[in-house]
Each structure stands twice: as C-alpha cells, then as structure tokens.
Amino acid sequence: xxxxxxxxxxxxxxxxxxxxxxxxxxxxxxxxxxxxxxxxxxxxxxxxxxxxxxxxxxxxxxxxxxxxxxxxxxxxxxxxxxxxxxxxxxxxxxxxxxxxxxxxxxxxxxxxxxxxxxxxxxxxxxxxxxxxxxxxxxxxxxxxxxxxxxxxxxxxxxxxxxxxxxxxxxxxxxxxxxxxxxxxxxxxxxxxxxxxxxxxxxxxxxxxxxxxxxxxxxxxxxxxxxxxxxxxxxxxxxxxxxxxxxxxxxxxxxxxxxxxxxxxxxxxxxxxxxxxxxxxxxxxx
Amino acid sequence: xxxxxxxxxxxxxxxxxxxxxxxxxxxxxxxxxxxxxxxxxxxxxxxxxxxxxxxxxxxxxxxxxxxxxxxxxxxxxxxxxxxxxxxxxxxxxxxxxxxxxxxxxxxxxxxxxxxxxxxxxxxxxxxxxxxxxxxxxxxxxxxxxxxxxxxxxxxxxxxxxxxxxxxxxxxxxxxxxxxxxxxxxxxxxxxxxxxxxxxxxxxxxxxxxxxxxxxxxxxxxxxxxxxxxxxxxxxxxxxxxxxxxxxxxxxxxxxxxxxxxxxxxxxxxxxxxxxxxxxxxxxxxxxxxxxxxxxxxxxxxxxxxxxxxxxxxxxxxxxxxxxxxxxxxxxxxxxxxxxxxxxxxxxxxxxxxxxxxxxxxxxxxxxxxxxxxxxxxxxxxxxxxxxxxxxxxxxxxxxxxxxxxxxxxxxxxxxxxxxxxxxxxxxxxxxxxxxxxxxxxxxxxxxxxxxxxxxxxxxxxxxxxxxxxxxxxxxxxxxxxxxxxxxxxxxxxxxxxxxxxxxxxxxxxxxxxxxxxxxxxxxxxxxxxxxxxxxxxxxxxxxxxxxxxxxxxxxxxxxxxxxxxxxxxxxxxxxxxxxxxxxxxxxxxxxxxxxxxxxxxxxxxxxxxxxxxxxxx
Numbered sequence: 001x002x003x004x005x006x007x008x009x010x011x012x013x014x015x016x017x018x019x020x021x022x023x024x025x026x027x028x029x030x031x032x033x034x035x036x037x038x039x040x041x042x043x044x045x046x047x048x049x050x051x052x053x054x055x056x057x058x059x060x061x062x063x064x065x066x067x068x069x070x071x072x073x074x075x076x077x078x079x080x081x082x083x084x085x086x087x088x089x090x091x092x093x094x095x096x097x098x099x100x101x102x103x104x105x106x107x108x109x110x111x112x113x114x115x116x117x118x119x120x121x122x123x124x125x126x127x128x129x130x131x132x133x134x135x136x137x138x139x140x141x142x143x144x145x146x147x148x149x150x151x152x153x154x155x156x157x158x159x160x161x162x163x164x165x166x167x168x169x170x171x172x173x174x175x176x177x178x179x180x181x182x183x184x185x186x187x188x189x190x191x192x193x194x195x196x197x198x199x200x201x202x203x204x205x206x207x208x209x210x211x212x213x214x215x216x217x218x219x220x221x222x223x224x225x226x227x228x229x230x231x232x233x234x235x236x237x238x239x240x241x242x243x244x245x246x247x248x249x250x251x252x253x254x255x256x257x258x259x260x261x262x263x264x265x266x267x268x269x270x271x272x273x274x275x276x277x278x279x280x281x282x283x284x285x
Numbered sequence: 286x287x288x289x290x291x292x293x294x295x296x297x298x299x300x301x302x303x304x305x306x307x308x309x310x311x312x313x314x315x316x317x318x319x320x321x322x323x324x325x326x327x328x329x330x331x332x333x334x335x336x337x338x339x340x341x342x343x344x345x346x347x348x349x350x351x352x353x354x355x356x357x358x359x360x361x362x363x364x365x366x367x368x369x370x371x372x373x374x375x376x377x378x379x380x381x382x383x384x385x386x387x388x389x390x391x392x393x394x395x396x397x398x399x400x401x402x403x404x405x406x407x408x409x410x411x412x413x414x415x416x417x418x419x420x421x422x423x424x425x426x427x428x429x430x431x432x433x434x435x436x437x438x439x440x441x442x443x444x445x446x447x448x449x450x451x452x453x454x455x456x457x458x459x460x461x462x463x464x465x466x467x468x469x470x471x472x473x474x475x476x477x478x479x480x481x482x483x484x485x486x487x488x489x490x491x492x493x494x495x496x497x498x499x500x501x502x503x504x505x506x507x508x509x510x511x512x513x514x515x516x517x518x519x520x521x522x523x524x525x526x527x528x529x530x531x532x533x534x535x536x537x538x539x540x541x542x543x544x545x546x547x548x549x550x551x552x553x554x555x556x557x558x559x560x561x562x563x564x565x566x567x568x569x570x571x572x573x574x575x576x577x578x579x580x581x582x583x584x585x586x587x588x589x590x591x592x593x594x595x596x597x598x599x600x601x602x603x604x605x606x607x608x609x610x611x612x613x614x615x616x617x618x619x620x621x622x623x624x625x626x627x628x629x630x631x632x633x634x635x636x637x638x639x640x641x642x643x644x645x646x647x648x649x650x651x652x653x654x655x656x657x658x659x660x661x662x663x664x665x666x667x668x669x670x671x672x673x674x675x676x677x678x679x680x681x682x683x684x685x686x687x688x689x690x691x692x693x694x695x696x697x698x699x700x701x702x703x704x705x706x707x708x709x710x711x712x713x714x715x716x717x718x719x720x721x722x723x724x725x726x727x728x729x730x731x732x733x734x735x736x737x738x739x740x741x742x743x744x745x746x747x748x749x750x751x752x753x754x755x756x757x758x759x760x761x762x763x764x765x766x767x768x769x770x771x772x773x774x775x776x777x778x779x780x781x782x783x784x785x786x787x788x789x790x791x792x793x794x795x796x797x798x799x800x801x802x803x804x805x806x807x808x809x810x811x812x813x814x815x816x817x818x819x820x821x822x823x824x825x826x827x828x829x830x831x832x833x834x835x836x837x838x839x840x841x842x843x844x845x846x847x848x849x850x851x852x853x854x855x856x857x858x859x860x861x862x863x864x865x866x867x868x869x870x871x872x873x874x875x876x877x878x879x880x881x882x883x884x885x886x887x888x889x890x891x892x893x894x895x896x897x898x899x900x901x902x
Contacts, residue, residue, distance in 0.1 A: 120590030173727035177791065180685050182714035191743075195731050 004199065004276050013271030020264035028081040035074035036062060039231045043069035065245055066236070066250050076257055078231040083261060086146055086226075087217040091208035093151035098158025099201055103189050105159070106166025117163075118240045128153050132215060136224035143226045146219055150212050157211075159205055162197060169196040181275045199276030203269050210265035217258050233258050286357050288459050288491035293351035296342065296515075297335045298562055305566045307346060308333045308515045310591075315507070317458065318489040320482075322506035322523060326810035328537075328559055330493050330515040334459040339372060339644055355459065370476050374404060377452035377490075379462040379481070383444035383469075385834075385874035387436040393420075393447055394432030397454075415454065420485075423450035423480060446480065453484045460485070461669070463495045470672045471837045471881045472874075478505055499538060503887040504894055505526040508597075511535050511686030514560055517591075521598030529886035533561040533601040534573050536611050541815035543844035544885045545867075550629075551822070552815040552844070553611070558780055559810075571602070578611055579604040623751065626628040627640035628685065628831050629661040629717075629799050634693035636679055653679040653856045657693070661799060661831040668819075668842040669835045670878060671852035677835045680852075681801045684833065685719045686710065698798065709763040714744065718792035722804040730839040735772040738790040740763075759788040764827075766820060786820070793828070800832040806841060818845055839882050845866060851875045 018214040039059070044260040052062045063073040099141065107115040136151040169175065178192045179185075201213045218224040220234030222273060228235070240250035294638050296308040308330040315321045323331040337353060338340050339358055353360045355371065372378075377710075380386040388396055397416040406412045413432070420428035423446040437446055445465060452460055462481060466474040482505060484627045485492050496502050502509050503523045510520040511532065519532040530536040540553030542597040560568060570585035571577070575586065583603060591601045602608075638652040654676045669677050682688040684695060686702070695702045702713055721727035728737055735758040742749035742757065749757075758772050776784055785805060792800055802821075806814040818841065825832070836842050842849060842863070849866050851859040853874040859866060870876045880893040 085755065172729075173721040173723065174729040177719070177721060177727055178685055178729075178740060178744075180687070180714060180719055181741040181791070181794075182711060183740075184745060192729055196729075267357075 008272055008275040011271045011275050013267050014275065017264045017268035020260060021268065024261055024264065027082055028079045028084040031077045033075045036060070037071035037074045039070060039074040039078040040229070041070060043249065045069065047249070050247065051249055063253060064247065064249055066227055066239055072253060075231040076253060079236065079254065079257065080132070082143065082226055082230055083213050083216060083231045085143060086150065087209040087212045088263060090144040090147045090154070090212040091205050092148035092206055093147065094199065095158055095205050097151065098155040100158045102162035103166050103193060106163045106169050107185070107189055113125050116159070117255060120159050123165060129218060131218065132209045132223070133224060136219055138249055141224060141227045145218055146226055149219070150215050154208060154211065157208065159193060161204060162200060165197050165200050169193050173210050203272045203276060204220050206265050206269035206272060210262045213258060213261050213265070225280045287314045287354070288317045289354060289493065290354040294337070294348070294353055295350040296330070297349035299345045299348055300562055300566065302348065302385070303566060305562050306515055307562060311351070311517050312518060313510055313517070314855055315491050315493065317491050320492045320494055320506045322502035322509040322602070323495045324502045324509055325495060325511060325512035326497055326559055328561060329512040330517070331512050332463055334493065335495065336380070338376065338461065340368060348523040350541070351712050353387060353521045364739065368499060373454045375458050377455065377457035377460040377568065379452050379460060379465045381464045381467055382450050384436065384441055386448055387444055389436050393434055393436065394430065397432065397451060399456065400451050406474050408439065419450040419454040420447065423447070425450070436681065439467045442477065445469060445477055449480055449484060453488055453490065457490055459491045459493070464497070467482040472672050472877045473879050475891070480893050488548050498883070499527060500542070500883040500885060504883050504891045508710065512887055514565060516601065518573065518602070519600045521595070524887040525595065525598055531594055531598065532576050532602045533604065533606045533608055533611060536576070536608050538811055540611065541811050543840045544883055545840050545843060546885055547863045549844055552819055553577050554815050554819055555812045558813060564597065579607050598816055608664070626663045627660045628698060629670045630662050630696040632694045633657050633658065634658070634680070634683060634695065635691045636683060637691045651856050655682065657857050659793065659850055659857065659860065662835060663824060663831055664829050665848065666825065666832045666834055667682070668849040669833055670835070670837060670842055670849060673766065675852040676855040677852055678803055680836055681719065684801050685717060686713050711792060714741070715795050716798040717801070718795065718797040719803065720789050720805050723808065724781070724788045727788050728784060730776055733772070734774050734776070734787055737776070739786060739794055740791060741794040742902060752840065757794065761793060764793065764824065765790045781809055782816060785809065785817060792849070796828060797830055797854035802832055803835045804837070806837065807836065814841070821845060839867070839878055851878070
C-alpha cells in the first residue's frame, strides 16, 4: 500500500482534486472564523446588493446579499459545512452497509448471494431521487435525516460494484489456502479479501461523496433538506430563482460551489481509480 | 530457394533507456518442405521469430539488424500491403491457444468462409465445399455438421484441428506453429502433432515448430535450433542433437528431464535460472557461463563463436569436447523406505454435482468422483494421473476440505475428517495441506514472503509473535532452498520457481503428514522443474510426509512416485506400483496416456506419431 499512496500522490489529477477538497473542507471547518457575517443575519435595507466589485457593491458583503439581505459569501461558506458533513457521513454510512453486504455476498456465494442480490435488484428499481424524496417526507427535515436518506438509497451502489470485485478476489487460490491453514471466514475476509478490495472501496467513496453533495443540493432545493435554519447550497439556488433577472449572482455562485465540489470529488475518484486499480497496477509490474 | 532464411537476425528491446538484444545473431535456413524446431525454455526468445514475421513484436521490441528472407524476399521493412498479401496465404499460423484464436460469436463455417473469401474463392458454394474438404482432411468427422457450430461447442483438440485445417487451406509455403499442443490435453498431443506432420507432408510446406520439449522436437523435426537467452547455442539435425548434444546447456536440459525408461536417478540441476532481459544488459562472455558445469575463465571473457563440429551441426561453445563428461553425479535417487503405516485412508469417496436449473426442473446429477478408494502411507508419494476433467482436482479439493463429499469417508490417522466439526477442520489444517497449481494465484500479492509462509501461525486463535514467525520463516526458507533476503519481498518480485518454493514452504509450516500437490510443476520450465522435483524428494526424506501428487506428466510421475492411480471420467480405473502399471497397462486410458510421452531415445520410433489415429474425443 505505501507504493500505491506515493503513486497516487504523483498523479496531477489527485493533487489538483486534493487541493480543491482541502480548500472546501477548510471553509467548512473554519466557517465561524472566515465568514464576514453571520449567515442568518438579515439586513433588509440592503437586499440583492451585487458583489463588491460591481457598481453598487458594498464592501461589507463581498459577494453581495440575497433577497433577505443575508451575506451570500457567509452563506456559501456555511453551506460548505453542510455539504461536507453530508458528503462525509452519508458516503461512510453507505460504504459500511454496502461493503459488508458485498463481502458477505461475494465471499459466501450461493443462497446468501442470491438473497442479497435480489434485495439490491428490488432496491435499485426505485428511482433514487424519488426514493430519497419519499424518505425525506417520511423522516422529516434535518441534517441527520438527509444523511440517513442518502445512506438508505445509495448503499446498493457499493454493494453491486464491490460484490463483483469480491467474487474475483475470492476465486484466487490464496483465499482457499488461507482457509486450509485454519483461517476462519472472518479472518479470510478481513485479512485476505478486504486488502484487495480496499482500493476500489476508496475510489467508490470518493465518487459517492460527489453524489451525496448533489443529492443534498436537490433535497434542499425542494425544501426537504437540512431545514431552513441551516444554510445549504441547494436552498440558496431555490431562494435565488425568483430574482434571477435582478441578481444572477445569487443563483450562479452556489451553483458554481456545487460544480467545483462535485468536480473535485470526481477528479479524485478518477485519479485514484487510475493509480489504485489492481489490474492496472498488476500490469505495470 | 529457401522457404525462410534468417541471417544474423537481431531483435532488440528498449529497456531503461538502453537497447537489450532479445534475440542475437540468429542464423538458419529452412528449406521448403522441412520442419525446423525452435527449442528453448520460456524467455529464450524462441517465439520472437514468429512474431517478427507477422510484425507482431511486443511493444518496445524491434528488429535491429540482420535479415529475414521469405523465399528470397526480405520481410524486414516490407510494405504493409505486401505483408498482408503474404500472411494467411503464403504464410500460415497455428496458435498456442486454439480456444481464444477462434471468434466465439461466429460459427466455424462463417470463420472458414471469411478466410476462404479472402483467399479469392468467389462462389459461396465453392467455399463451403472447400471448407468441408479441408475439415475432413484434418480428420474431423461430420465436417458439414461442424460448420454450423460455435467454438465453445468443440473441444480444444477439435478447435486446434479446425485452425490447422484453416492454416493449410491456402496451400501455404510456410507455417509457424507456436507450441500448438501446450494448451491441450496430453492424450491429444500425438494426434495433433501427427496431423501437422501429415499436412506438412501432403502440402510440401515448410514448418517452424516452436516448443520447449527437446524430445518432442527430435521426433517431429528435421532440424533443431536450441535457444538460450536470445542466442542459438546449438543447431543441427534433430536426432543428432538429442543423441550427441554438443552444448552443455542442451546436455543439462536432457539430464534435467525425467525419463520413462532408464533407472530413476536424481535429476541434473542447473543452478539459478535463465538470465532475464534486465540481467542480459550487463553480461559479458557466454550467457550460460553462470550455470555451466564446464565453465572456465575464458568463458566469461568473450562470447564463444559458433563452430561447426559435424555436417550441419553448429554449436556456440568452447568446451564442446567435455560435454559428455557431464553426468548427474549425485548418484541414484535414494528410494526411501516406505513404511507400512497408513496415514490417509479414503473409502468410497463420491462427489455429485447438480447441474441445470434445480428450481424449474431439468436438473441432473453429474458424478465428478465415483467410488474412489485409496490409501497413502507415511513417506509415500502416490501419483494421480488422468486427462483434464477426469476428477483429479475434485479429489484434491475433497481431501483438503474445500468441497464436501456426497458420500464416503476420509480417514486421517484414524480420525474421520468427513464430519464438518470445527475440531476436524483444525486437525485437517494441522496435518493435511495443499500446494496449489498456480503460485501467481495462490500467493497473496500484498503479503510479504515471511508473512505468507508463516500464515498458519496467525490462523484461528493462534497469535504467534512476530519474532516467532521470523524465526520460523528462516527455518522454512532454508528448508526449501531460498536465501534469507527473500523473506522481505513481495510475490511479484519473485521468479516462477521461487514462487513455487514459497508456495511449498507455506504448506510445510505446520509440518503436515500429507501434502496434496495439484500439478505443481506443470507450468514450469524443465530446469526449474528438476530443481523442484529434487527438492520434494529431499523434503520427503527429511520430514517424512506422504503426498498425493496430481499430474499429467507421466515421466515426472515415474520419477517421483512409487504408486499411481489412473483416473478416467471420475473413476479410478487402474492403480498399482508405477513399474507394473507402466509396464503392463490394463486400461485403454492408461495406454493412451503412456503413448503420449515422446520416447527418450531420438532413434526410437514414437508409435503414436506413426500409427493411424482415429479421432477419439
């Protein structure tokens, strides 16, 4: 693995992506310090002000204000916090459920595999966005509910993709050899199979984070997201829709934030896939 | 005019910014209608010729010098259009893997039709007739019926016959056969070789036959070129090369190969292995010098020139006269005292599989193993032979517990292993181990060697300290003849032979009573195979384990084992001591297996290659 880490750190894709993610995560972590204003503070005397560099700009609001006179920059920064929390915990949760089931399914095969496989089939036959909307209606709004809804919808993605990788690895004689040497099933999975599927797992997490950011934006956009008290990019887009002709900045800036975040995660996933992929790495040898 | 003429051909490989010659100074003449054998171990550069002709050299490889003439026309730097006109018409190919050489989604007929259309046969009907005639000439029954079938519906041997029929259907003047039998069952080998020989005679075609088997080349070819590390070290008439080898490598190779007739002796072992491209880069003198038993100081200074020692017999060595002195020297292999104490007893072992859809009917049972009974005593090596699909590997899996038997008993030291309790699993792990066929797949690429071979010490609830494991690693590495610095490497950094030693060491960690070895030397080169066979013999006398040795190579079996079980379609059809079974085989399948081994004596007649054979597939 150390070879794989240094190899991925030499890849320009991974480096650019990591720099972007580092920037976004820093915004999220230090939101309280770097945001110029409280994101919930309304200043009804200066609504829809353009960014600072425009003609009627106000230095107090570097990126202008929205229709309620709230600081757009501060809301973007706090929105990053929401997006990162969702991306991190939702993909982690989906990964845990999906990969555990994938390893059980691919390793044991037979009836277990059949049952898990059909469960995934049924689950995936619901359109993901609709399913998450229905879940949100049932669960109610809030950050933890958004995370839960994304986990419940997206674990199948991990399960399906990982299972085929587990199948390939399990067929290697070294897994059988470990069993013959007295390894329990648990030991064989954790010590022989998991290290081989880990690169794919890491790649999938990074891609899943991008998806989580998008889904969170969609849910906030329709008002079934984190709740009105917490700034979220999707919500900002929804709010700015009405005033798109007066103040296009209000709509474009959060859209740009989503775009950059998703690009960063996809770039990272792609770069990791190229450097960590077992088959590509084995060919190089 | 010669069908193919190579003069000082050099194929270079770009490596680390420099150029390393993968083939150097290769010179030969192939007259029309003759068979030239290119013999060598893997990495010797023998496949480069075929690839150079087809312009299919691997990336980074290039023809750097010399000439390659097909009927006087140079193939180096030939215009692509002209080359296309020659390939598949005047020059045919017979591939190593017949199953992958045919397009799986097209019928045999469609592929043949395409080929004949390319050859300029305009009428559809004419093409069909020619295809049927060609398939019939390749002794495929029901040729008309065969045209409508897909490659996966045919056996490997039949696919190879189809490809041979295709290769010869254009009346080529040259055919290149690259290990055409390696991927097929041993019992099919003589039939395929005979077919190639017959077709070659009928069409008057010149053939380049690439193989790693010296005995086989002597039987089939007129001329043989022995290659080592990219150089032709010996060339001449096939039979005289085998009867009077003049290069120490040829001689060593011969002595490293177990025989079917002479008394059993320890095999001659060449140290190390053939240098790879990377090592070739800074190598001075004769490339065989580091492994040569006759090496002198001069050998290391300059590469020996090729000298002619008899009519048409060339050799690149300065110690030619001493070659006959190379002998095994280690004396006869000590036949171990086989104790009477039975360790493993297998009684009426059966395994059925349900095939087809169990839910919607149409399920059948297929017996992979029928009523197998045998025993292995302490210190005894028992061979299990048979064609692929005969159930050999299923028996191995049943023994070690990777599959559960449908009925029957496996008794190890008086304990029945067939119950699935944890206790019997632990006992099995401690005293019954398996060495897997393919070390590439059997060794976890992420574990270091030390961690692999002492893996048994982290199994279950055992938590051996790392110090204990390092100590055991040292012992085991000595046992299997590997140096201590191997311990810290990854399997990817080892050679094939080293990997198989690690594979064996891992199985020995708990000092098992019985080893199950599934084709453990079949993928290896002769010189590496000899090293491993001697290693197994030594380990037996040191550790006293019994072994079930699964193989398809009867000369290896004869060398190593004392008893043999012959399997055919899931049944053990014959068993007994090697001497009796091989001398008077009773079952037809045993006879078929025995006749597929080329004779050691180049003057002897290989009946399988001469007698008319029917298609029995």
